Amino acid sequence: MGNQFRLLMNRYASVYALILILIISSCANDKQEKVAPPPTxxxxxxxxxxxxxxxxxxxxxxxxxxxxxxxxxxxxxxxxxxxxxxxxxxxxxxxxxxxxxxxxxxxxxxxxxxxxxxxxxxxxxxxxxxxxxxxxxxxxxxxxxxxxxxxxxxxxxxxxxxxxxxxxxxxxxxxxxxxxxxxxxxxxxxxxxxxxxxxxxxxxxxxxxxxxxxxxxxxxxxxxxxxxxxxxxxxxxxxxxxxxxxxxxxxxxxxxxxxxxxxxxxxxxxxxxxxxxxxxxxxxxxxxxxxxxxxxxxxxxxxxxxxxxxxxxxxxxxxxxxxxxxxxxxxxxxxxxxxxxxxxxxxxxxxxxxxxxxxxxxxxxxxxxxxxxxxxxxxxxxxxxxxxxxxxxxxxxxxxxNGASAIDDPWGKKINFATITPQEKAKLVLDKRIFVSDNASRQLVALKNDGIDAITRELFSSDKEEIRAKGVFLLGQIGTDEALAQVKLAMDD
Incomplete structure (x- = not known):
């Protein structure tokens, strides 16, 4: 009789524990549902x-x-x-x-x-x-x-x-x-x-x-x-x-x-x-x-x-x-x-x-x-x-x-522009991070003639008109005879 009573109580305790877990879970869900949405x-x-x-x-x-x-x-x-x-x-x-x-x-x-x-x-x-x-x-x-x-x-x-x-x-x-x-x-x-x-x-x-x-x-x-x-x-x-x-x-x-x-x-x-x-x-x-x-x-x-x-x-x-x-x-x-x-x-x-x-x-x-x-x-x-x-x-x-994905390193602080090649800088002009792209553009212009080949290879080969036009503008900013010669060639685009 004593064993049967203890067995019955254990079963009741398991049921009570399950009910308690469900109650706690329900309260937690209620709290989550009540989290205020982002302010509009x-x-x-x-x-x-x-x-x-x-x-x-x-x-x-x-x-x-x-x-x-x-x-x-x-x-x-x-x-x-x-x-x-x-x-x-x-x-x-x-x-x-x-x-x-x-x-x-x-x-x-x-x-x-x-x-x-x-x-x-x-x-x-x-x-x-x-x-x-x-x-x-x-x-x-x-x-x-x-x-x-x-x-x-x-x-x-x-x-x-x-x-x-x-x-x-x-x-x-x-x-x-x-x-x-x-x-x-x-x-x-x-x-x-x-x-x-x-x-x-x-x-x-x-x-x-x-x-x-x-x-x-x-x-x-x-x-x-x-x-x-x-x-x-x-x-x-x-x-x-x-x-x-x-x-x-x-x-x-x-x-x-x-x-x-x-x-x-x-x-x-x-x-x-x-x-x-x-x-x-x-x-x-x-x-x-x-x-x-x-x-x-x-x-x-x-x-x-x-x-x-x-x-x-x-x-x-x-x-x-x-x-x-x-x-x-x-x-x-x-x-x-x-x-x-x-x-x-x-x-x-x-x-x-x-x-x-x-x-x-x-x-x-x-x-x-x-x-x-x-x-x-x-x-x-x-x-x-x-x-x-x-x-x-x-x-x-x-x-x-709302729900927009976070952008890693939006300002490109992890990039050592001083050590990367002109080709790598030109590829960064295509970067979706707009300030990284702009910084890379200025870096290429600062290279003068050393940046021309990278611009023509990476930017002029793009299937996007906007990117090719950007290449023309960068060459125009370099402004040397060699750069302007490439600008003239780009006029056939």
């Missing part, structure tokens, strides 16, 4: 379904971010306002208060935890590019090359590469530079006027708006197109070198239109019609050039062309641009339209509250999207912001595609 809305910015958004910089480490870029290692340079708005242009020139901030992610968790002022005492720095160890930045009336020579994260050398553009405190002024596929630096400008003597002692003076370009050392400066529009802001480039950009006031506000997305063509004269076109004696062979995409009074700002599939294959090659007035990031599909292009645009990120003012959008090394919201400080010349709201902070955000 943060600080008034809402991303589409299938994407997530996160803040990547503690607001305490920022002022009011306007534009941003990366160097070749993933450090972020942020062009910032301190929140002040000088009453006049003269006040801004007398006491420039803008600066460039350097952000670093020291533990590689995707968030920036180290912040310091890289360069200060600037007028409005509307973007820049990091090239060959220096930051190139415009802060009208000057175009600067700013360098940290001792590696402490703070610039100790500031050189004026070129000067002569006129500043205006409402931010409609010189912008960039932007590094184009041809290796030249391109600048945007506003209808403020200029009086410039180039390094070759060529004199330019005028009053219209222009797109400019020069080599990184400042030589070859020239205006390549212009018009009567008020202000061009940022530029991005298609694989064939075509220039796309944001612009305000192609027309005085009427019929729900004012601003535009542009396909800028060298030699073109663009709307709006303004007396400076005649005063500057711009050459015209017909009507003013067309606008690619007519917009309302949205104040388009930063623009990029997305490269790769990490944000979703459907976004590869699309343009994204920020609208200051609406709080949106727009997504556009570019299609050929005769000798130019047209775009089909749609909202990608939308604002869910007032005082959200995105000013820049650009791509990180891991393929995610970076968005800058400048906050509520800006009022000079903005019809929708009449009172500065310094209590409305700015922020920097990362947008990801």
């Amino acid at each position: 809305e943060l600080d008034g910015l809402k991303v589409p379904e299938g994407y997530s958004i996160e803040s990547i910089v503690d607001p305490k480490l920022l002022s009011y971010p306007m534009f941003g870029i990366f160097d070749s290692t993933g450090r972020m340079f942020v062009f910032e306002s301190d929140g002040s708005t000088p009453a006049t242009t003269e006040d801004m020139l007398k006491t420039p208060t803008y600066h460039v901030r350097l952000l670093e992610d020291t533990d590689n968790d995707g968030k920036y935890d180290k912040s310091n002022i890289f360069a200060d005492s600037l007028t409005i720095p509307k973007g820049g590019v990091f090239y060959n160890g220096s930051l190139y930045v415009t802060a009208s009336p000057h175009f600067f090359r700013i360098t940290d020579t001792d590696g402490d994260g703070k610039a100790d050398k500031k050189e004026i590469v070129q000067t002569g553009w006129k500043l205006h405190h409402n931010a409609a002024t010189l912008g960039g530079p932007f590094l184009a596929p041809d290796g030249w630096l391109y600048f945007t400008d506003a209808r403020r006027g200029f009086d410039i003597t180039t390094k070759e002692k060529k004199h330019y003076t005028g009053k219209s708006s222009y797109i400019w370009r020069c080599r990184p050392d400042g030589t070859g400066l020239e205006p390549i197109l212009g018009g009567g529009y008020d202000n061009a802001i940022e530029l991005t480039f298609l694989p064939g070198g075509e220039t796309i950009g944001t612009m305000t006031y192609f027309i005085e506000p009427q019929g729900g239109q004012r601003d535009a997305i542009m396909h800028w063509v060298e030699g073109g004269v663009y709307p709006k019609q303004f007396n400076t076109i005649q005063e500057d004696k711009m050459k015209m062979t017909g009507e003013l050039m067309p606008v690619m995409d007519k917009l309302a009074r949205v104040a388009p700002s930063g623009i990029m062309r997305y490269r790769g599939e990490t944000l979703g294959g459907e976004n590869d090659g699309r343009i994204f641009y920020a609208e200051f007035n609406t709080g949106r990031i727009m997504r556009g599909t570019i299609e050929t339209d005769g000798a130019t292009f047209k775009t089909e645009d749609e909202p990608f990120i939308t604002a869910t509250r007032a005082d959200v003012h995105p000013t820049d959008v650009f791509q990180d090394g891991d393929g995610s999207m970076i968005v800058m919201n400048t906050g509520g400080w800006f009022i000079a010349g903005c019809p929708l912001s009449r009172v500065a709201k310094l209590d409305v902070p700015g922020g920097i955000y990362r947008v990801k595609k």
Whole structure:
């Protein structure tokens, strides 16, 4: 009897244990099911379904971010306002208060935890590019090359590469530079006027708006197109070198239109019609050039062309641009339209509250999207912001595609470029990691004639037109007789 009782109790104990395991497992599953999905809305910015958004910089480490870029290692340079708005242009020139901030992610968790002022005492720095160890930045009336020579994260050398553009405190002024596929630096400008003597002692003076370009050392400066529009802001480039950009006031506000997305063509004269076109004696062979995409009074700002599939294959090659007035990031599909292009645009990120003012959008090394919201400080010349709201902070955000695969070594820090062969560098130009590809491209150009064979073998043999075109641009940047001979041969492609 005792044995039977113990056997029965053991059976009951096994059943109870099984029930207890099932209960615990069920509770664990409930907890897993209750894990919050990635956020689709943060600080008034809402991303589409299938994407997530996160803040990547503690607001305490920022002022009011306007534009941003990366160097070749993933450090972020942020062009910032301190929140002040000088009453006049003269006040801004007398006491420039803008600066460039350097952000670093020291533990590689995707968030920036180290912040310091890289360069200060600037007028409005509307973007820049990091090239060959220096930051190139415009802060009208000057175009600067700013360098940290001792590696402490703070610039100790500031050189004026070129000067002569006129500043205006409402931010409609010189912008960039932007590094184009041809290796030249391109600048945007506003209808403020200029009086410039180039390094070759060529004199330019005028009053219209222009797109400019020069080599990184400042030589070859020239205006390549212009018009009567008020202000061009940022530029991005298609694989064939075509220039796309944001612009305000192609027309005085009427019929729900004012601003535009542009396909800028060298030699073109663009709307709006303004007396400076005649005063500057711009050459015209017909009507003013067309606008690619007519917009309302949205104040388009930063623009990029997305490269790769990490944000979703459907976004590869699309343009994204920020609208200051609406709080949106727009997504556009570019299609050929005769000798130019047209775009089909749609909202990608939308604002869910007032005082959200995105000013820049650009791509990180891991393929995610970076968005800058400048906050509520800006009022000079903005019809929708009449009172500065310094209590409305700015922020920097990362947008990801849910489920996207992580990219190993997105900046190529594990690659020793100093020891690999030209052929290996050329193969890295084909790398899907865009900053690795860009770095490899610069390395090949630096090799001069020693890089020509690798470019022609690896890039010209590609079945992709975009890759072959990149090879032509790299040879053009090398610029020697041997390289240009290969460019001429490539014209039969």
